[in-house]
Amino acid sequence: MKKLFKPFNIANSVQLKFSLTFLVLIGGLLVMLNTYPTVVSRDLVFSSKQVSLQNQAGVMSSALSTQDRLTGETVREVMQLLDLRSLTRVIVTDEYAEILYDTAQLDPSVGRYALFPEIRRALSGEVVCYSVYDGRAFMTSEAMPIRNGGNTTGAVYLYEYDSSQAQLIGGIQTNLRSISTILSIAAIILMMIFSRALTLRITELVKATKIVSEGNYDHRIETKGHDELSALGEEFNNLTGRLRETEELRRRFVSDASHELKTPLASIRLLTDSILNAENIDNETMREFVTDIGNEAERLQSTTEKLLSLSRIDSGAGLAFEPVDLRRVVEKTLHLLSPLARDRQITISTNLRSGLYVNGNEDLLYRIIFNLAENGIKYNASGGTVEISLSKKNSLICLIVSDSGIGIPEEDMPHIFSRFYRVDKARSREAGGSGLGLSIVCDAVKLHGGSIKVEKRQKRGSRFTVFFPALEEKEEGQ
Amino acid sequence: MKKYVLLPLLCLLLLFSSCGKKGPSGDEADSIKVYRLLRPEFQSGGELLYPEAYPFPEDGTDPLQCAAYALKSIPSGERLMCVLPENVDILSIRQSGRNALVYLNDSYNNLEGMDKTLVDYAIALTMSSLPEIDCVCLYVGNETAGRIICPDKAVLRNTVHSEEEAEARLYFPRPYYGDIVFEYHSLSLNEDISFERSLMYKLLEGPESGRLVPALPEDTVLLSIYTQDGVCDISLSENFLLSCNENPQMARLWIYSLVNSLSGISGVNSVQILIEGKKSAEAGGIDISAPFEYNEKIVGSAFS
Numbered sequence A: 001m002k003k004l005f006k007p008f009n010i011a012n013s014v015q016l017k018f019s020l021t022f023l024v025l026i027g028g029l030l031v032m033l034n035t036y037p038t039v040v041s042r043d044l045v046f047s048s049k050q051v052s053l054q055n056q057a058g059v060m061s062s063a064l065s066t067q068d069r070l071t072g073e074t075v076r077e078v079m080q081l082l083d084l085r086s087l088t089r090v091i092v093t094d095e096y097a098e099i100l101y102d103t104a105q106l107d108p109s110v111g112r113y114a115l116f117p118e119i120r121r122a123l124s125g126e127v128v129c130y131s132v133y134d135g136r137a138f139m140t141s142e143a144m145p146i147r148n149g150g151n152t153t154g155a156v157y158l159y160e161y162d163s164s165q166a167q168l169i170g171g172i173q174t175n176l177r178s179i180s181t182i183l184s185i186a187a188i189i190l191m192m193i194f195s196r197a198l199t200l201r202i203t204e205l206v207k208a209t210k211i212v213s214e215g216n217y218d219h220r221i222e223t224k225g226h227d228e229l230s231a232l233g234e235e236f237n238n239l240t241g242r243l244r245e246t247e248e249l250r251r252r253f254v255s256d257a258s259h260e261l262k263t264p265l266a267s268i269r270l271l272t273d274s275i276l277n278a279e280n281i282d283n284e285t286m287r288e289f290v291t292d293i294g295n296e297a298e299r300l301q302s303t304t305e306k307l308l309s310l311s312r313i314d315s316g317a318g319l320a321f322e323p324v325d326l327r328r329v330v331e332k333t334l335h336l337l338s339p340l341a342r343d344r345q346i347t348i349s350t351n352l353r354s355g356l357y358v359n360g361n362e363d364l365l366y367r368i369i370f371n372l373a374e375n376g377i378k379y380n381a382s383g384g385t386v387e388i389s390l391s392k393k394n395s396l397i398c399l400i401v402s403d404s405g406i407g408i409p410e411e412d413m414p415h416i417f418s419r420f421y422r423v424d425k426a427r428s429r430e431a432g433g434s435g436l437g438l439s440i441v442c443d444a445v446k447l448h449g450g451s452i453k454v455e456k457r458q459k460r461g462s463r464f465t466v467f468f469p470a471l472e473e474k475e476e477g478q
Numbered sequence B: 001m002k003k004y005v006l007l008p009l010l011c012l013l014l015l016f017s018s019c020g021k022k023g024p025s026g027d028e029a030d031s032i033k034v035y036r037l038l039r040p041e042f043q044s045g046g047e048l049l050y051p052e053a054y055p056f057p058e059d060g061t062d063p064l065q066c067a068a069y070a071l072k073s074i075p076s077g078e079r080l081m082c083v084l085p086e087n088v089d090i091l092s093i094r095q096s097g098r099n100a101l102v103y104l105n106d107s108y109n110n111l112e113g114m115d116k117t118l119v120d121y122a123i124a125l126t127m128s129s130l131p132e133i134d135c136v137c138l139y140v141g142n143e144t145a146g147r148i149i150c151p152d153k154a155v156l157r158n159t160v161h162s163e164e165e166a167e168a169r170l171y172f173p174r175p176y177y178g179d180i181v182f183e184y185h186s187l188s189l190n191e192d193i194s195f196e197r198s199l200m201y202k203l204l205e206g207p208e209s210g211r212l213v214p215a216l217p218e219d220t221v222l223l224s225i226y227t228q229d230g231v232c233d234i235s236l237s238e239n240f241l242l243s244c245n246e247n248p249q250m251a252r253l254w255i256y257s258l259v260n261s262l263s264g265i266s267g268v269n270s271v272q273i274l275i276e277g278k279k280s281a282e283a284g285g286i287d288i289s290a291p292f293e294y295n296e297k298i299v300g301s302a303f304s
Helices: A014-064 A072-079 A117-123 A164-213 A228-277 A283-315 A326-343 A362-378 A410-415 A425-430 A437-447 B002-017 B063-072 B106-110 B113-127 B195-205 B238-246 B248-262
Strands: A089-094 A099-102 A128-133 A138-148 A151-162 A322-325 A347-352 A357-360 A385-393 A396-403 A451-456 A462-469 B031-038 B049-055 B090-096 B099-104 B135-140 B147-149 B165-174 B179-188 B222-228 B231-236 B270-275
Touching (some): A014 A072, A014 A128, A014 A151, A072 A089, A072 A099, A117 A128, A117 A138, A228 A283, A283 A437, A322 A362, A357 A362, A362 A437, A410 A451, A437 A462, B031 B113, B049 B113, B106 B135, B113 B135, B165 B248, B179 B195, B195 B222, B195 B231, B195 B248, B231 B238, B248 B270
Parallel strands (some): A347 A385
Antiparallel strands (some): A128 A138, A138 A151, B090 B099, B135 B147
């Protein structure tokens, strides 16, 4: 059996791709959730600390700038007046970086030299602030020069260790992490459920397609909901239904075609056997039998030709389309049918407008008109009429073939264009029909982009109306 | 085939390149620590002066001369620069006792403010990284009187980390040189325990450096410690007294390790040693009946 589907590869599965895409998206969002607020909060704290410490250093620097020369004693006197409780360490140095004042409880360094980068930059005239966040605390250092009369006489160094703000941010981070964990779990569960549900329906569709491709046209899938997949499922069911109908038509067509071909062959066989087996058969009887053989052979030929026509129409291959003058085709057809009409004493009348062109295949157009007109003649009583008109309505060319014949029963109307369908088998066989003529007409009309309908006439007979898309109208003689 | 020839050649090359090498070589146990200045663009907190290891000369050159030369050499680290400005030169250097006498040119006097301080302490820290040197004495031009610069006066970084954690200088004996040297040790501070007691517990844990010995005799027990009116009374077990009497040379080092360490606490001006809660006349030949104050002279270089 021909393999219609590639072997399933988990790496290419829709479920995996969907899951990965979903996970990447959620992952990205959670990373942002866990970083952006923390980063923003941290930066806000940095800015606030810089401002705060700068203000405090500014106050100290201003207070000390009144001294011409900084000494340990003078600095102590000034610093005692200030509130230094919020600061972890305060150092005041002279211009050589010698420590004149130090609030450190352990190892206070008065008399030593503070060789800090901040103090160096401050003694160079800069206001410096560094802040570091290590997850547990904000450690901020600020250094500012002390100026007196344009000269730098020393530097103020402040250091603050703040764990409360860090705890706050840490708390926010912890909460965000908890929320992220819960969201991640929920997202993963939802993702699994949703992707499973989505791919399950797709998998069912794939399975159903495989079943149908193996010939089971009765298989249908259950469609739930109103989304695209449900619509796909419904379309699949419709398609399967049409496939089943087509398959049935095909079977019937093959069966009917076989029957139509077999019947004349059987008759020919019977007649030839009769001739061969008969002893002392007279010439007249012989002639009769041979004539019958000829008729059957002709019918067989006609059926074969019609099957070939249908096949050609079905495939559309080798059909050349060009502008065709319909009036000319009608006249040529009627010329060929006039002997038959005379023979059956049928009157053919026409009302043909000139200059009506169709983009079509002349042979097929001839066949359409011939089959319709021939039926009108064959299925008519002696002295009856066949009327053919050709006109234009808006952008459509209208061909009407109506007769005063036996007509078509209402119940047969929907089926008369089906292949091998005959209203009265006996009568149509007598008339040489195979049930293919109107099928050919219908298919040929559709191939030309047209449409055909049949109606009962008020008194008796039938009317066939065919519409073709019109080409640009041309004057007679062009 | 190529790799079997190249690999041994590479090994030989590395071997020979490490012999008699001049210039900075990275961290080495026996090397001169040449102090460099961090370039301005990298000065964003931390320390300003960084030591760069310089190997001891193997060709018999005076280590002092080598250190002086190294101070003017170009640093190997790209974040570091030479502390000595281009126009400031060390004209000569020699040892006197445990001091290095450094003679600088007149351009040194053009230095101002902290630039001068940095040069002073870069020289002091570098020279005191040599085993026999504790301090430097700087002479400029034709001066006959020099300035003594001791490296322990340099505070290279902020030692206060938080309200609950700070570094303290703890002094430990260096018997070979007969002095005491400090190490920075991190102390955890909280309301339940006094600074003095925290410091003593840390001191009793002993030094980190293998060149130093514990600050107190073995089995010495701290009985009590409290400070009042600037005097820190510390009561030790009798074992301390006995050990001091047995080893008078160490007694002095033990006593001043204790005193100098405790003097680093703000508010402690002097330390009274008690034995079993009582004043004692002497220990190891040293009068311990009166409080002791910080002793600068017994302190050796912490940077060698």
